[in-house]
Amino acid sequence: MNRARKVKCDEAKPHCLRCSSTGRVCDGYPPPAPPASAQLRPLKLRSLFLGVSKEESRTLHFFCEMVSPNLPCATDPYFWTHLVVQFSRYEPAVRHSIIAVSSLYEDVIRARDNPSGARADRIRNNELALRHYNAAIRELKGIQNQGLVLLVCLLFICIEFLQNNRETALRHCAHGVAILASSGSTSLRWVREYLAPIFRRLDTLSFFFGSNQAGAHGVSILRYPVPPVFKHQSEAEDMVEDILNQAMLLISHGHSFRIGNDHHQPIPPELLQEQERVLCLAKQWYDMFTDLEARSKVQKTSIARAHTLARYRISVIWATQAFAHTETGYDDYEDEFRKMVEETEEAAAMECTESLNARPSFEVGFLMPLFFCTHRCRVLDLRLKCLQLIKTLAAPRERIWNKDGMYALARRIIEIEHGLALMTRIGPVWEETRVQKFCLEFADGRRETYFGHDVHGSRVVLFTGSRGVKSYLRPEVLTDESAHLNPVGKSRTLLL
Incomplete structure (x- = not known):
């Protein structure tokens, strides 16, 4: 009802035609709800x-x-x-x-x-x-x-x-x-x-x-208690974090069997059973996640979705490789690495990247999964895409991980494993040159500022090895390399 003229509202949606056609304001509708972004x-x-x-x-x-x-x-x-x-x-x-x-x-x-x-x-x-x-x-x-x-x-x-x-x-x-x-x-x-x-x-x-x-x-x-079904995206995120932690626990249990004193010892049955349980749990999660997406109308491409799926894929790869004696086992997961990169690229294309990576964050975003992909995936084109995505998506600081330092380390690992300095040669990565793990140490014992601008370099020891029990230590000194995006029109060469 328009109270000023006593015109009966015809209740048409979204506006009363009797009022709107004559320029009057209809009093019969509640004020519109503020958009979700404002809330x-x-x-x-x-x-x-x-x-x-x-x-x-x-x-x-x-x-x-x-x-x-x-x-x-x-x-x-x-x-x-x-x-x-x-x-x-x-x-x-x-x-x-x-x-x-x-x-x-x-x-x-x-x-x-x-x-x-x-x-x-x-x-x-x-x-x-x-x-x-x-x-x-x-x-x-x-x-x-x-x-x-x-x-x-x-x-x-x-x-x-x-x-x-x-x-x-x-x-x-x-x-x-x-x-x-x-x-x-x-x-x-x-x-x-x-x-x-x-x-x-x-x-x-x-x-x-x-x-x-x-x-x-x-x-x-x-x-995390496993629910019968996921009702919300947040439940899927909580469960995948639990699976990731369990996969990391497996990795820690398997350290001595991969490159330690138990390298030639059989894997204890209880650890193999735990590995199978974690992998089954990861499969259950993926089935529940795809069911959630089928039932809901959530956006199939988003930063949150890409982040969640990246952690799922890392969990599966880590759990599978927990007791592997060589690095070549990661080569079997090229499809998973490729999916991770493609999903992340698609999500990044839909977001304003300047708002994604502008400031330090308390949570871990894309720096850890992208660094993992750069380290463990030996397919050069995917590694280079991950380096670019670190520039695009990673925050300057995620908890205590520094983007510039991790970018420099990832780039150096690629150069060592592929035997190149300036993208001069492309070839397979041999087992003997693969970096199994690394240990970081600040050159002066401690950074003086949060971002380490007063430190000239960081010591890093890279562990490389062969199919035997020997590991070779390769000391390096890295300077934090800017992982900022190049201005438009500048060279896009990643390893220069």
């Missing part, structure tokens, strides 16, 4: 926080507008853009923590955008961040809610990542897993839905930088 925007700070200084208010605003949208990388941003901000309104420990995170994050961006003007000790001597970090620690002592303790623990991990304090971050990760194991925090829905998946993804760090015992403990505590 997902970070909460505004106006009137959210009381009693904070001007400097703190500015830092909180920077967290909402710049930090929280970039931390999740390829994962769902809701936790960072909404949940963390909501808790910070009435939990001082959370508020102090995000002020510290925001201040450090801004320093990181400045150090990267203007490396020549950044002081080496700026990030480690940020007085505002240090003051609020200490205040958060004091507030944490009085919190009885274990869910909130886990949330603050997660923010502490983020603070240590930003300062490049790997060991301290790993201790916080272990503490968080211990809380999940010993308390009733998982009875809280928001803990199960948001915090447990993040700690499950963090457990990957234990296998790369911690101990296998810590990783195994995390896998057992953070095991």
Whole structure:
């Protein structure tokens, strides 16, 4: 009904024809709902926080507008853009923590955008961040809610990542897993839905930088219960992370059988059974995932989908090769590597790449899967595509992985294995030249800034070998190589 003229609404959709045809505004329709993109925007700070200084208010605003949208990388941003901000309104420990995170994050961006003007000790001597970090620690002592303790623990991990304090971050990760194991925090829905998946993804760090015992403990505590069917994409993402962690646990168990003292020993039956179980679980996941896509109308090409499928394919390859004595077994998975590259390329083509890789992230995005593909796939054209995708999709920093450094290492591995320097020769990669693994060490023992601009190089020891038990160590010194995209019109040669 148009109340001004008392014209009866004809209830036509999307607009009343009687009103719209005469230029009147119909009162019979509710206002349109805001678009989904507007609903997902970070909460505004106006009137959210009381009693904070001007400097703190500015830092909180920077967290909402710049930090929280970039931390999740390829994962769902809701936790960072909404949940963390909501808790910070009435939990001082959370508020102090995000002020510290925001201040450090801004320093990181400045150090990267203007490396020549950044002081080496700026990030480690940020007085505002240090003051609020200490205040958060004091507030944490009085919190009885274990869910909130886990949330603050997660923010502490983020603070240590930003300062490049790997060991301290790993201790916080272990503490968080211990809380999940010993308390009733998982009875809280928001803990199960948001915090447990993040700690499950963090457990990957234990296998790369911690101990296998810590990783195994995390896998057992953070095991994802397999549902009858996937109802949402997030369930598929959570389960594939669990499978990836189990595959990494297999890799750690198989180390001594691949290149260690047990190289000629038979694989214990219990390990072979575990390998079969993980591979069956991965197959079950893929069947459930394809069923989810068949039932739903989700977009079949997206960054989130490509990221999820990449982790699935890595899990299958890793689990299969856990006890392999040679590197040539990876050659059997050319089709999987090719699918991974094609799916990632298609997703990248549909996204604004400048928004994907502009800022550091708390989560691991595409850097790890693309580096894995570059390292283990010996098909040169796919390796070169992966190098380009690292430039396109990887964030400058993903947790404690540096894009420029990993790009330089991936490029050097390709040059060594293919026996080329400037793309002068293409041929097969022999077993004797294949890089089995590598160990990284900063040249000065420690980077002075988050992005390492004051370090002239990093020592890396590459392990190459043959079909026997011998391994050969090849020391190299790498400088962080810019993995930024070339301007349009510049040379597209990747290895020059």
